[in-house]
Amino acid sequence: MRRKLILMSVATLLCGFTYMLWPVYQFYAWSLNAVPLSPLGWQALPTKAPSTQELSDIGLQLAAGQSLKAIEDHREKIGAPAISAAVSACGAVVWAGAVGWADLEERVPVSTETRFRIGSTSKALTGTALARLVQRGAIDLDKSISNYLEPLPNPDWASMTPRQLASHMSGLPHYKKNSDWLGLYQTLALDVHYEDMYRALGIFDASELLFEPGTDFYYSTLGTVLLGAVLAGAEDKPYLEVMHDEVFTLSGMNSTEVSPLNGDIERNIARFYKSNGLSGSALRLREWRPVDLSHRLPGGGFISTPSDLVRLGAQFLKADYLSPGVREIFWAPQKLANGEVNEQNYALGWRVTEVEIPEVGLTKVANHGGVSRGSQSWLMILPEYQLSVAVNINRKTKDFWDFGRVSLDIASAFIHQQNTLNCE
Numbered sequence: 001m002r003r004k005l006i007l008m009s010v011a012t013l014l015c016g017f018t019y020m021l022w023p024v025y026q027f028y029a030w031s032l033n034a035v036p037l038s039p040l041g042w043q044a045l046p047t048k049a050p051s052t053q054e055l056s057d058i059g060l061q062l063a064a065g066q067s068l069k070a071i072e073d074h075r076e077k078i079g080a081p082a083i084s085a086a087v088s089a090c091g092a093v094v095w096a097g098a099v100g101w102a103d104l105e106e107r108v109p110v111s112t113e114t115r116f117r118i119g120s121t122s123k124a125l126t127g128t129a130l131a132r133l134v135q136r137g138a139i140d141l142d143k144s145i146s147n148y149l150e151p152l153p154n155p156d157w158a159s160m161t162p163r164q165l166a167s168h169m170s171g172l173p174h175y176k177k178n179s180d181w182l183g184l185y186q187t188l189a190l191d192v193h194y195e196d197m198y199r200a201l202g203i204f205d206a207s208e209l210l211f212e213p214g215t216d217f218y219y220s221t222l223g224t225v226l227l228g229a230v231l232a233g234a235e236d237k238p239y240l241e242v243m244h245d246e247v248f249t250l251s252g253m254n255s256t257e258v259s260p261l262n263g264d265i266e267r268n269i270a271r272f273y274k275s276n277g278l279s280g281s282a283l284r285l286r287e288w289r290p291v292d293l294s295h296r297l298p299g300g301g302f303i304s305t306p307s308d309l310v311r312l313g314a315q316f317l318k319a320d321y322l323s324p325g326v327r328e329i330f331w332a333p334q335k336l337a338n339g340e341v342n343e344q345n346y347a348l349g350w351r352v353t354e355v356e357i358p359e360v361g362l363t364k365v366a367n368h369g370g371v372s373r374g375s376q377s378w379l380m381i382l383p384e385y386q387l388s389v390a391v392n393i394n395r396k397t398k399d400f401w402d403f404g405r406v407s408l409d410i411a412s413a414f415i416h417q418q419n420t421l422n423c424e
Contacts, residue, residue, distance in 0.1 A: 078397055080116065080397075086309070116303075117374070124298065130330075131223070139234050168217055169216065169218075171209035172223040186203050194295050197296075200294070203295055203298050273374050288373050307390075317386055332348075350366045374395060376392065389407045391410075
């Protein structure tokens with residue numbers, strides 16, 4: 001009898017231990033490729049793929065044709081199931097194109113309305129909402145966040161400002177340096193749903209700061225989650241409601257929402273895929289495991305379309321949405337306490353730099369990219385040309401820019417038709 005009880009106790013402990021370790025295995029297998037996945041479930045990428053495009057101005061046919069060809073070639077080169085892109089110019093979406101498959105197994109073609117996880121491109125959305133609240137005086141960038149969020153879950157946060165959160169200078173960690181061990185475990189498991197951002201703060205509210213706020217730079221999605229809670233506190237309404245009121249509705253972003261656990265073809269949400277890390281005929285893909293990204297919503301938890309993203313880009317350039325003065329503040333790379341610009345040229349919710357556009361030259365670009373589970377996203381705004389370009393795929397590439405570089409060819413094609421665009 002005693003032996004039986006011991007065996008049952010050991011079995012129970014082993015089951016509990018396995019249950020606790022399973023999310024860790026999942027993370028290391030799916031996200032870090034450090035341990036193998038099952039050999040079952042992998043599939044080859046079809047050699048041919050359907051394509052489609054929508055064009056608002058027949059005068060832009062040359063740029064549209066060049067851009068569609070660019071994403072067709074690029075999808076094949078990087079081995080993506082699907083790639084989708086869009087361009088806004090003069091305040092409106094002028095072109096959208098899509099190539100490949102939203103669902104490989106069922107051979108469902110991607111469309112220009114197919115939605116993708118946008119990862120950290122979500123930070124530009126949250127930054128835009130912050131800009132709106134700053135513009136109407138609801139938030140002061142340089143006041144303590146305790147003015148907007150009470151009670152603060154961690155008293156050390158009282159020295160932080162919205163500016164520091166939006167520019168990754170708050171001292172908060174990113175996921176892997178989160179010393180709140182239970183919260184770190186939850187970001188590996190990705191199986192808890194958070195209805196509001198205040199509750200999501202529980203995944204890092206016991207973590208130590210990496211440095212005194214304002215003295216250094218450390219890219220932190222967790223800092224953007226706290227910023228989302230600050231926006232909600234300042235408006236006394238849920239974060240998602242703030243986003244709808246200040247960003248989505250006004251920009252016409254009707255396809256942008258919280259990312260579901262996985263793809264849903266009936267709701268125009270692409271299946272998300274993991275690759276085996278090989279290329280050419282050896283490339284294999286499998287659908288990404290279900291994940292709940294609600295804990296990181298302000299900094300990495302939305303789905304959207306390239307058309308919705310460039311609508312945001314167009315809106316950001318409109319003086320009746322954001323005054324030139326506010327836009328200048330939010331596109332100014334932020335300085336540390338020692339007077340030096342941070343290492344990533346990060347502004348407030350955006351990176352701002354000069355980019356070499358083929359056959360155009362160096363051009364100022366405000367941008368944000370995103371890497372999510374089985375998906376990647378890129379949005380850039382070229383204010384000199386009143387142009388925005390967004391690109392999405394439903395897999396991850398080893399080097400992010402292997403995916404994003406096609407945006408430069410698209411931008412070049414439309415810049416060369418500036419006379420046809422005739423922006424005033």
